[in-house]
Amino acid sequence: MFRLRDDTTYMMPAHFGGDPYTTTYKAQQKATMLAVTFETDRAALEAYIPEELELLAPKVKVALHQLTEINWLAGAHYNLVAVTTPVRFTETKAHIDAAYPLVIWENRTAPILTGREQTGVPKIFADIEDLHVFFPHYATSLSYEGNTFLRMTFEAGDPVTGKDLEQAKRDLRSLDLIGWRYIPKVGSPGADLSQFIHFPQWMEVEKACYGTGTIQWTELSVMQNPRQHHIIKALAALPVKNVAHSVLAEGDVFLDAPHARILA
Amino acid sequence: MFRLRDDTTYMMPAHFGGDPYTTTYKAQQKATMLAVTFETDRAALEAYIPEELELLAPKVKVALHQLTEINWLAGAHYNLVAVTTPVRFTETKAHIDAAYPLVIWENRTAPILTGREQTGVPKIFADIEDLHVFFPHYATSLSYEGNTFLRMTFEAGDPVTGKDLEQAKRDLRSLDLIGWRYIPKVGSPGADLSQFIHFPQWMEVEKACYGTGTIQWTELSVMQNPRQHHIIKALAALPVKNVAHSVLAEGDVFLDAPHARILA
Amino acid sequence: MFRLRDDTTYMMPAHFGGDPYTTTYKAQQKATMLAVTFETDRAALEAYIPEELELLAPKVKVALHQLTEINWLAGAHYNLVAVTTPVRFTETKAHIDAAYPLVIWENRTAPILTGREQTGVPKIFADIEDLHVFFPHYATSLSYEGNTFLRMTFEAGDPVTGKDLEQAKRDLRSLDLIGWRYIPKVGSPGADLSQFIHFPQWMEVEKACYGTGTIQWTELSVMQNPRQHHIIKALAALPVKNVAHSVLAEGDVFLDAPHARILA
Amino acid sequence: MFRLRDDTTYMMPAHFGGDPYTTTYKAQQKATMLAVTFETDRAALEAYIPEELELLAPKVKVALHQLTEINWLAGAHYNLVAVTTPVRFTETKAHIDAAYPLVIWENRTAPILTGREQTGVPKIFADIEDLHVFFPHYATSLSYEGNTFLRMTFEAGDPVTGKDLEQAKRDLRSLDLIGWRYIPKVGSPGADLSQFIHFPQWMEVEKACYGTGTIQWTELSVMQNPRQHHIIKALAALPVKNVAHSVLAEGDVFLDAPHARILA
Secondary structure, three states, X not given: OEOOOOOEEOOOOHHXXXXXXXXXOOEEEEEEEEEEEEEOOHHHHHOOOEOOEEEOOOEEEEEEEEEEEXXXXXXXEEEEEEEEEXXXXXXXXXXXXXXXXXXXXXXXXXXXXXXXXXXXXXXXXXXXXXXXXXXXXXXXXEEEOOEEEEEEEEEEEXXXXXXXXXXHHHHHHEXXXXXXXXXXXXXXXXXXXXXXXXXXXXXXXEEEXXXXXXEEEOOOOOOOOOOOHHHHHHHHOOXXXXXXXXXXXXXXXXXXXXXXXXXX | OEOOOOOEEOOOOHHHOOEEOOOOOOEEEEEEEEEEEEEOOHHHHHOOOEXXXXXXXXXXXXXXXXXXXXXXXXXXXXXXXXEEEEEEEEOOOOEEEEEEEEEEEEOOHHHHHHHXXXXXXXXXXOEEOOOEEEOOEEEEEEEEOOEEEEEEEEEEEEEOOHHHHHHHHHHHHEOOEEXXXXXXXXXXXXXXXXXXXEEOEEEEEEEEEEEEEEEEEOOOOOOOOOOOHHHXXXXXXXXOOEEOOEEEEEEEEEEOHHHOEEEO | OEOOOOXXXXXXXXXXXXXXXXXXXXXXXXXXXXXXXXEOOHHHHHOOOEOOEEEOOOEEEEEEEEEEEEHHHXXXXXXXXXXXXXXXXXXXXXXXXXXXXXXXXXXXXXXXXXXXXHHOOOEEEOEEOOOEEEOXXXXXXXXXXXXXXXXXXXXXXXXXXHHHHHHHHHHHHEOOEEEEEEEEOOOOOOEEEEEEEEEXXXXXXXXXXXXXXXXXXXXXXXXXXXXXXXXXXXXXXXXXXXXXXXXXXXXXXXXXXXXXXXXX | OEOOOOOEEOOOOHHHOOEEOOOOOOEEEEEEEEEEEEEOOHHHHHOXXXXXXXXXXXXXEEEEEEEEEEHHHOOEEEEEEEEEEXXXXXXXXXXXXXXXXXXXXXXXXXXXXXXXXXXXXXXEEXXXXXXXXXXXXXXXXXXXXXXXXXXXXXXXXXXXXHHHHHHHHHHHHEOOEEEEEEEEOOOOOOEEEEEEEEEOEEEEEXXXXXXXXXXXXXXXXXXXXXXXXXXXXXXXXXXXXXEOOEEEEEEEEEEOHHHOEEEO
């Protein structure tokens, strides 16, 4: 019969075996990132922030990450679009500032499962086009079963160089997240697990370019997207008060999952 | 700020709202099922059965379900291939017999998430072709990022009618599962949740047909399928001692998630 | 060296061999058809009708065909959406009435190639969702690289029975097309082939249901759909004067390619 | 009514308009190319070379091109795998040496249509994975409706630099093709067009790396790939006598379609 091993970490199905637990392994991948950030209405945004967190600024970042050469997927690739906002979690003796992911769409299931089950990152599926690049124009579309719900475009300005690039590298470095791992009870409402988890990650930027970005939401009907229509509707309804300059960057992204920890 | 409601069941991301909890809702869908069952070596199979369960027979069923008109997905469709074996879970006063899913491949992410997080069904992603039907020949292929790992074929015999159909309806009715919901700890090996869950489901068969089925595994390298290659390898290595007659059936499938319960 | 055979019909690449030419083979497949027909402005529509043809009525039919069990594809399946209008071609001694395909989107390449190269049917690619069926609601979406450009919905009324069904079978039977096979010159403008071709095809309807259909176009930018944006724009701009009742039908579709012939 | 314009080049459907004909436009795109070349048996290979051509060497090149930032697709991307062999076409006063494409698989339909109809390049559809890169290991798989038929791998050696890079740039520059445009008759065997076409194209290589490449064919049944199984079978049967060193290169690819011309 199958027995769990003490030194091993598992995902379902566990009975085919897991991976040796190690604190030194980091997920690593190449990334092209396109980020559009805007200011919104604080009260409107706080409706989606759990009470355990404090909203640090009424800002929303929508960031495409086109990931390749992913080490934990043996060189495979996938795309994600993360919608995040800056928050603080206050522990007994200290506090942690990080990005709170309102939602992350990804076009592969494997990282959706690890993200949700290991660290409470609310990943869900969408088709996400690789960037179309008709220089200086960049664009991608997110769709669900043939129904477009988000279009991102970017018009590149001059590349960032010298001191500005050094500054950009510092500004773009942190990708730390605070996930909310929520696993429902069986046979009744409520949760069997409800935990806030700090997940350290960062980007080592090599190239960056500022420019003009746009995001355009299209609301979908229940029949077009039965499990996500309310998320799209909520995000599309956030007022866009001010769009900062947008950024396109290339570099390496690191995820330090072994140093994720539950906040309390 | 966002507050959870007591009468609501949530999935991540919870902060956009959940569904009212009800004990009466059943998932319902049309299904075309193609099942190939074979006997294998008991010891080889038991290597993948957790100690909490008893293997009732050294039999493995590989079943394609082509699902359409799915009510909880507002009429959408998807395919799954379930690899299951009959087991018993013994509780203090009674026991439960059901199918233990070794693995279930599905070609949509949404049901993978609900299955794993709500009831511990070990669903993972694969591309699964709709059945090609060149009567009396049926076939499907499962692949991962362009790499075929399972081919199922079926040559249909005569349709089942009269008393034989009534018997087939009874034989094929139960699809009850026992899932093993396993959620890993954060920052160390071991589990934050490890539960066996009984999940009632059944098929109301309308048409059935027996015939000759085949399954053919192709092992994949780590680079072809980094997260599943060991599962395919394990299943491909199970000796096929005897293939029973295979069956193709059409009907309605019902999942009674509200009556799922944790076994103890 | 490779030599062409006289009794064989070829597609590129020809040098791997072709199929024996026969006048008796018919393409056959199961079909679920959803057709929405509307009246439009005659002059607007005639802008897309070549002079060799006469527009019989200012009507446009938009029809989804969900095709399965396709004999010439060994049991495979695909979807198409045909936009057609009724025309007449007048030959020396007679005339032919048939549907003129303004465009046909298909989600598989193989039938696009045979349709274009053998019979001048102007097929191009799109992703086309299988019908979502949340009875009595039906819907599909067409998209190109993640950008939705056409949504079709249908709300089913009562099934058609008895004499009405017999009438529907007659009304829906003919699917004859007149294609315009146009192959460009190499190294200059103009055509090396420009032929009108009559292609007999029909549907043997088994079930039918009238109801309320809708079509909704979304124009796309050049960057979203560089090769088709002008087609979508042209169709979206046709005035919709009157939508007849729409129909959902199931049955078998036959294509008599060997009896296709060039009109002159 | 619609009238063709004299200064315009058209593709089906022509009646929505074409593109102004120009002799100066070049298709341009970024490319990552992985090429594996092997020697085979001359007689075996000549079975697929039409009599109008002379086989210059019994060599077959299997080359993946991963194309991005494609100007004529407004920045879109696609992949192709070309199987070519070196040939000569002798005209009255001169001869042309170029690669003869036995077949080219592409994962987008639009370039398949232009390639076939404008210049007789025998393109057909397959799913083609973007390269998985787990340095120094590279791999891709080609599949058709879930059935893998070709796997390419590459293990990179040291980058090529200095004079060797200059030599590699010259060696890899020419991508000229001779296509055989073959359009069948309607209603009988034989061709309405059968032309050999020279199509100038080239690659401006920026980086290159030699290494060890492999190709592995998997034959498919008629039901797995009804329109291509004979092509795969023919290529898989070519003896592999000697695999030269393989190459991975990056750069820009140019296609000079306006200077394509019919050979005679």
